[in-house]
Amino acid sequence: EELKHTITLDYGDVTDIAPDIKLTFHNAGHILGSAVSHFHIGDGFHNVVFSGDVHYTDTRLFNGASNDFPRVETLVMESTYGRRDDYQTDQEDSERNLLEIIRETHDRGGKVVIPAFAVGRSQELMLVLEEAMREGDLPTMPIYLDGMIR
Numbered sequence: 001e002e003l004k005h006t007i008t009l010d011y012g013d014v015t016d017i018a019p020d021i022k023l024t025f026h027n028a029g030h031i032l033g034s035a036v037s038h039f040h041i042g043d044g045f046h047n048v049v050f051s052g053d054v055h056y057t058d059t060r061l062f063n064g065a066s067n068d069f070p071r072v073e074t075l076v077m078e079s080t081y082g083r084r085d086d087y088q089t090d091q092e093d094s095e096r097n098l099l100e101i102i103r104e105t106h107d108r109g110g111k112v113v114i115p116a117f118a119v120g121r122s123q124e125l126m127l128v129l130e131e132a133m134r135e136g137d138l139p140t141m142p143i144y145l146d147g148m149i150r
Helices: 091-107 123-134
Strands: 016-017 021-027 036-039 046-049 074-077
Touching: 091 123
Parallel strands: 046 074
Antiparallel strands: 016 021, 021 036, 036 046
């Protein structure tokens, strides 16, 4: 029943949601369908941007976020990594280190358990492991996946 009232919008589409308010969604680069909401109030008199998680670099699954807003007077967003001393490791370095640990553990006959509870992280991890095995960077080994992406 609710789907009858659903309107789909592509990133960049501008739509009227009230007489003096327009809404545009922009890619947040976080998970499938994630968006930054840009409200144009009073024919552009005031612009408000709301966002949850944002990821600016491309991943194996998604393009990075865009922030090509014409103007923003008010910004409201989450700030998990918003401190000045927060640091995000380089994706390629992280993948290289992970594969090295998996190789060493496998060579010793050990088992690897990788908890990945965040939405999207398990999918990204599976792509890294599949590519590494396909390209010979990891020996072929069984992978058991449990969690939200079943």
